[in-house]
Amino acid sequence: MGHVDLPITIGNYTIIQKFTVAEIDVPAVIGYDFLHKNNCTIDMGKGVLLLKDSKIDCIKESQMSSTFKIKLSDKLTIPPNTEVIISGIVEGDSSSIMNAIVEPLPSKHTETLLVAKALVDPSCGQVPIRMVNLSKYEQIMQPFTHVATCELIDTGSVSNEPRSEKLRRLSSSSCDEVNELPSLLQDLKLRSSELLSEGQIDQLESLLKRHNQTFSKNKDDLGRATAIKHKIDTGNAKPVKQPPRRLPLTKRDEVDKEIQRLLDGKIIEPSKSPWASCIVPVTKKDGSTRICIDFRPINSLTIKDSYPLCRIDDSLDALRGSKWLSVLDLSSGYWQVEMDENDKEKTAFTSTKGLFHFNVMPMGLCNGVATFQRLMEYTLAGLNWQTCLIYIDDIIVFSDSFESHLSRLSDVLDRIALQGLKVSPKKCSLFQKQVSFLGHIVSSEGIATDPDKIASVKTWPLPKSMTDVRSFLGTCSYYRKFIKSFAEIARPLHKLTEKNCTFDWTNECNEAFEKLQMTLMSAPILGYPDMTKQFILDTDASGFGIGAVLSQIHEGKEVVVAYYSKSLSKAQRQYCVTRRELLADQKEIDNSDETFETVDFLRMAKVQDSQEASCSNKTDSAMWYEHKTNEEMFEAQKSDNVLFNLFRLKSDYNNRPEWADVALHDVKLKKYWSQWDRIVLINNVLYRKWINTTTEESNLQFIVPEIWKENIMKMLHDDIQVGHFGIHKTVARAQNRFYWVNHKDEITKWVQNCIVCNSRKQPPRKAKSKMKQYNVGAPMERVALDIIGPLPISYKNNKYALIVTDYFTKWVEGFPMPDMETTTIVDNLVNHFFCRFGIPCQMHSDQGRQFESGLFKELCAKLKIDKTRTTSFRPQSNGLVERYNRTLENTISKYISKNQRDWDEQLPWALMAYNSSEHETTKFSPSMLMLGRELQLPVDLIYGPHPQEIEYPDETVSHNDYVKSMQESIWKVSAKARQNISKNSDKQKRQYDVKAHENTYKTGDVVWLYTFNRKPKLSPKLQRNWDGPYFVIEVISDLIYKIKKTATSKMQIVHHDRLKPFFGDVQNWVNEQENQRTDNTVNTVVASGI
Template sequence: MIDTGATHSFITQGALSTLYHSAIPPCDRTAQLGDGQTMLKIVGEVQLLLQFDQVFTRLNVLVVKTMNTDFILGSDWCTSNAARIDYEKNQVSIRSYNGRIFIPYHKCIDSLTLDVKSINVIHIPPRESYTVQAKVEISSADTVFFSPIDATQSNKSILMSPSLLHINNYTTYLEIYNPHNYTCTLPMNTLLGHVTHTPYHVHSCLLFDTPSRSSSLSYQHPIINTIEIEPASSTTSKTIDKLLAHIQTVQDQQQLRFILQQHKKFFDLSNVTQANTHIQHTINTGDSLPISSRPYPRTVEQRRELQDEIQKMLQTNQIRPSNSPWSSPVIIHKKKDGGIRFLVDYRKLNSVTKKDSFPQPTTEELLHRLGGHCFYTKLDLKSGYFQLPIHETDKEKTAFITQDGLWEFNVLPLGIMNGPPTFQRTMHNLLGHGRWDYVMVYLDDILIFSRSFNEHKKHLNEILSILAKANFQVNPDKCSIAVQEIDFLSHTINEQFIKPNGNKITAILDLPAPTTLKEANEFLGKINWYRKFIPDFARIAAPLHKVTNKTKRHRHEFKWGPDQQHSFDEFKRILTTYPLFLEYPDLSTPFILTTDASDIGIGGILRQDTPNGTKINYFKSRVLDDTERKYDTIEKEALTIFWCISELRSYIDILPQIITVKHCKGAHNTAADYISRHFPPSTSINVNPSTINVTHDDWPIGDSSWSEEEPRPQREQFMQSSILNNTCIRNAVINTEINAVTARAQAKLQAQPSSSTANTSSTSTTSQSTCSSSPTTNQLHDFSLSRIRSEQAHGATIQQIIQQIRNNRRYESFILQAGILYKLVGRDNTTLKLVYAPSKLIPELMAAYHDHSLSGHFGIGRTWSTLRDTYYWPRMKDTIISYIKSCSKCSQFNVDRHKPPGFLQPIQPPNDVFQILGMDWWGPTTTSRSGNRYVLVVTDRLSGYVFAKASPTNTAQDTARILMEEIILVHGSPDIIITDQGTHFKNELLQAISNLVGCQHIFSTPYHPQTNGQTERWNATFVTQIAKYCNTDQNNWDTFLPSIVYAYNHAL
């Protein structure tokens, strides 16, 4: 607004918050309005840059909290720009360097009408709704009303609906529907409609998207509905912006913002509301007489806190004064932040209330429905219970009493019986019918899930419309809109898998060892929530059940012993080392259920063998009761099958099943009898011990001989060993822990980037001092505990030591466990238990830890440091030295880097990892099959950790893209980046990124690569390592790059 009578220019804080501006210095001034009485509080002064056409003007603006308009241009601006107002032509002219420019103005903003035109040529596919970008003659607007032109719709055979638009940088987005069976084309600058100031009543309609719509050229008006629109508050707008901040695509963000702004009341928490539903909570107490209780004693301070809470609820109409014959006392719980939680003790009322048995969905049922969906929206209803009304005749039964009075609830209170069923019934009636495939409700948590973004927009708009119509409100801080990974019911979910919520895992890890029965039950309850992720859960938890399954009479006998502590530590170890996730089923592949039984418990593993590898779908186990432990082995196996299939029906009923059981005489017949009587004919039984070798030998459910120190097989070993043909998993990234004796070398041999297929088994025929001649062939070796036990049985030296141990001869440096001989070695005040490697396995171990692509053909030091913490054999280092010195590939490509000693100038190391990074391009080299010729290398100065990414080119854009996407957005911003002075580093783009993320970019001295020597040294290292694996054409070098980087970093 231009106000020539104002001495200064003014802007409101709300309008200023939408603009980029400098910091506002504090100011203690006031301004007087023209009436001579009203005063405005000035909170500061800021300089703004105004744009009129192509002319920019600067002015100082006073900032006020609120006015009747957002922005006033006063006489100070008019004077400095020599403004002239032409009332006849309705235009303002201001001075510019090219003469005067003329700006049209409108006396009333409500009458302002602007054209909306297409920016580019638009091709709309048949029978599809298409989002197009359009231009408007206004720079920005929060909400304007769009009216389509009938002539354009009729001439172009398209449909557009009246809608609310958001304008930014002279552009907006709107939906156009093509109802015909052919593609519709709109030329550039097609006039689509007009935008005006948003009225308080807006006509709206839905775009036609049904396939039955007529394809004639005649245009038919859609059915028009009238809705009321209120301007969004600045707080609500900020809330919507925060919810959409993660959306990267501008068009997607605009479309979602349009949907949310249509339902802005849904996110406005300035006024507490009650839902308008057909269901009101009732309290059926039958013919019971009213129950009255006295208030609990309170201190003066507690009475004051209670009264404050009651006043808040009175102001929001959640309660009202009461004359009820019913009364229940109030309970106060202190919150962590010092506040109080207001609860009513309804136990006496609940004891005479008839129960409502409306079904509650289970967590497993809900999580099972989410597989294969890409976009998720979670809505958390604000104080969900307090939004539901209670039946008028039953309000008196909710009455609560304090020392200061009697009140009753107008809404559903917490702690009252049948509250959850009422809430679930309400949400089911609103959202449940016909929407099973894209929305689920668990009390006040609503999850919308879709397979595509366009589908998700429709689902989101539909659900928000229903909830907004029912007058529900959400808690925006707990909502997530259109994300691709969501936390729901203490689990983290995405398209492919489900895993435990990281915060919940941290809470379990922070628990100290229990000292009371209550603490033990608390730990067991929390860990039990994630039992489906933990193999062999029942056996590990058996000692805990032993001391917690106490009757009330024997609870005082609780005792936390060594067995319980071992189980406690074992669970914490699994939570920090196992890859805890389950994959959603592939509906094109049968399930394989592997079962096993022991004297302690029974269990099964549900998996699928897919072309992309093995999918673990579920771990299931439980402890046997006293009666079941008396079953013989055959009955236990049959019970295991019957129980596992019964528990996993929601999975396996949809596909054929193959049941793999531990082999024992008669188990096949007994299990088959169970299957034939209780399960569908698509179920088949496979009694084949070779396919469950890991479950039988290396992963026992009830083998009590396992100790904490003994290495246990990892999840990867089971997944790989379960493959029926023992084929390799290509391009796998295997997590190999040092204490996983049976998985480490096996994982190295099974992650091959080459196209060759690994043999089912291989035994090296080379001597201990001769390297394999075919290092690029990643063979599959068997390093399982059963193989080690078998090979040790044929070793004369090992058998001699074992025999002497069995003859009670004392050997302090050796130990025999589960038939396997271990060497005890003291290192760093810790005793390590190393597997005594039989002589037949030594060549295979050398091939695994040196020749394999995940080992990288590295030198003596790294190979020795990797093997020495896992295996032992006499003269081990001499064997390694001899083997590597005889390696033809190492001899061919390694170079001597020893230089004569001189004056050293050490570089001061950084204080933390990722503080200083060195970056350099390597190349060009032979073009790979993927078209790559260069490698961008980034090295951490402190840890030496390396990132390397292959690229077809090494331009400044490539550098910026890889640095942002692979480094900064994944690991955070470093303090310093060191590079050479190449044009791909020394450019404005990289400088802008450095300024944006706040890191210092340092250039090395010209012709002095030693400045960035750590990165340069890696370049020389990986060139020789890759050369050892490349084919003769050297066009597959980028295939081995990730393996070389992995081997290098793993050996740090």
């Protein structure tokens, strides 16, 4: 090979040494000549090399590490369904290793993120790593993440066979070994040669010969993939054993023969499993019998695998521009996937020949589709979506030329052979201009329905039940994008499938059934969408449905890309014609948005703008706004001076300009300047890069111009689709889409000022005024009135009860009443209360009409009674009697009969029980404070002495002495009661005021009023309780205010706790109210015919 002089550094010495270049397994070998020349000594006991005064430790080969971890050098982002090759850093000293194998770390090698095994040279400290992301999401890995290991291997064990030779050896025998194609491949060649020239046919034959081993020779010639095995995860579930089912006598021999065939093919084997499922024989089209297994009980226990299938419409759209197509179908694809050894027994089934389980994945398992799709995407990683499409066991190879198609087909067959799979030649179709794929005929011209698939529609029997209708609609709906106004045509049939609908086959249903049959049989060919061209959106609407046609101009001719239709809901049927058409626009754009999100739409309008004015129910909902084009976005940003200057700077400067260039500009531009690297210009539209800290995903935020801010904030907060949510949710929704300087502050203010939100939502801290004390010091100084009812009509024809409570003594009187008219109340007060206890100084009640009537006011005036009342909807202002009402109802309920009609008979006893009991506040019973003595109870008559014998046991008391003694006793008790009331009142106030939160209002302030009005036939839970805004007219006290809504509205006196501040634009609200009143006046005049 030759010689070369190289420097060697050992310790502190560098020596030039001549080396012979040779093929060896290590970087270099130092021989005896070097040791002798430089007087080197090897101390084997100490394991050191001595060179002059330097010592160098020797490392034995057995002590060298044979495995190294590999980590990423930079942050790695792998797009979905993408394969990448990146550079990894080898940890440790691998300079002496020439050959090693890269193995994936188990923690990083998952079913969706794969690391390929590879033979590498790690001597330079870096190795290539091949990774593939099979998921539909980006995979992000941080720098220095460990992803694989690098293990030293024996060079002699490494095969020098090139990969291409290995593929060729795996996929087929050499051409010299196969002189003639097998009969099945001859038939495939014949079927695939119709459109080929002689030279192309020869190339096809060469391809088939080279890959002949990849095609099954018969139905029992199956491949076996081992890269991914099927697992059945049933958790901790107990085994399920189904009892054997009887088979028809005519099927037994066929089932036994099929089982024997499966045994011979090692598809199944005898089992001792605790699991057992049943056989279900199915007759195929050719009359033969297929064995199916009822795995439903096992499926119900299996944890589901959510691995996705690709969308059929995405797959069909990906074939755009393809002139050559080939379809491959695996032979009994499921049976080419091995079962996991630990789960084989779960596939066991019973038969007359015994118990067997599957070695391969059987049909009928709930996760079978997910496993097979994962295997196929693993097998064809890097080719899927680029050269071929995969849908379970269907593979379609596409290209725009014969040469590229030949190469792509060969690559796909190589991958299939490498995985050990086999293809069924009977089901393949190669080098075609149009093929059947996923129930459609695809070609370079477009997509059409498959006549073989829809042939059943033409001969479909007339539906006899709701199930028949659903089955027919399910078949037709698969091809609904081929049928214009499908929803409108199928509406009578859809009505038959509604809940609680009686099946009634009418003439209208029959016409819809026949029209769908006829329309589907003559469905047009749909063109492929071209993302470089403008789309034409043509919409229409009727009273029951909406429809849209999406088309493009291809070679000067308008070509339909898709039809869209949808039935309208009951609410949507109320829309005017214009809104129904705009709804069709919005639904079709939403339907196409994921695919065509960056494409411009040209809307074909049928309705004049004047018709929009005729729509009675105006709305700012986002659904009525048309899709904004790049041109419209650019023009809007251009109209904003700040954004126009920013656009000019981004166009003129690659790097951030100097401060002097922006120093004289608006402060908003300076804030954009400070984020220079995050501002990007895409298609002449300004965006801001923003990273979501939760998902670590990068988003582009559209920078909103001034003229669109209000409209966007409406659509982010006010529209029905966004629900008038709070500040946090609205800001978060905006951040995912939009940006402008101070956007958080402006959105916060928008939400705080929202009229609708304020009319419904409670304030963050509910208003609660401090407790105001009202203490009295003598009986009958102040009494409270209230009415309980309506109650069940009693035997005495009573329905209500008037409750009178003395504030000082807590004495309570109750009077049953047949009604609550003012005359009845006055009669009870005068004849049953005033005449026994005297005239009170003050009477307090709520604002019931009985207490506010002229008669009641006249009574109070004649008797010189000071009448007071609570504010509206403020029962706390009459808390004494309200609290007693609850006690009274609780007491009566314990003694009342089942029909509750004797409540008025129990009322006096309940009053006696209360009046004779000690009150918590006064520490005395009401009778002691009101009468100067305790009420005598039956227990006193039976077990206790006469009260007079206790007080004066040995003497006779005169009347004067008794009166004097009673007065002293009452004064003493009353004084003590006043102390207790004051003490208890102070305690209650301290506890209540802890949670008090007062808002101070002054005359002229604008407020919201909490209302308790309930509209009939409406749910109280869905009503808006805050009404307003109102203006504060007068401050009566720090608790009571006079308010008014407008100059002509009625004035109200309300409590502080029913108010909250109004933050909106008052003048704007006033103007809206004036406009609304003007419109109502005009409408009234027009309606009256004036």
